[in-house]
Amino acid sequence: AQSVAQPEDQVNVAEGNPLTVKCTYSVSGNPYLFWYVQYPNRGLQFLLKYITGDNLVKGSYGFEAEFNKSQTSFHLKKPSALVSDSALYFCAVSPWGGYNKLIFGAGTRLAVHP
């Protein structure tokens, strides 16, 4: 079965420190991988995607993610966290070449403290 796991319900980081939000996936074939962010009472905003090519993907707001095929992981990272990064982050996979529904992880709440 296709699935996405975000093992941490919450991640706490001090402002200015690097942050990592973890994601692992289980799909057949080559996955299309996505990160979305959700602010309170807002829809999901696209951050970045991996389709093919370079394993390090850069996205919006200084975020990046590293695709690791052998570990089936797609962790979200940022070198220096901001308080304004505090939000709910979702990892998602589209096993069908990006042409169909997204399968989401449960979400990780990121709290950045001043």
Next chain:
Amino acid sequence: GAGVSQSPSNKVTEKGKDVELRCDPISGHTALYWYRQSLGQGLEFLIYFQGNSAPDKSGLPSDRFSAERTGGSVSTLTIQRTQQEDSAVYLCASSFWAGGKAKNIQYFGAGTRLSVL
């Protein structure tokens, strides 16, 4: 419009009533998706429309749920005889579906928060 628009933003209804939720996708987007976000179930896929193809209804939880997309644009999600477990945020997304190695990014609306009393 500039983004995906959903209405109403909030809907309170009584158990057993029917509700209709509307989604207006980004102009020119050929694919439209409905998802449900609830505390217990996270983000779940409901239904997917792509052009004139038959929709993928595999995520609809029961036959009380249905959706249509008129003229390849606006979509309506209908829930009949609502139950308390239908309370959730219903999110709509749209994308431009192109062939080959398409960069299929789904853009989401702000959602409709449905509360069934």
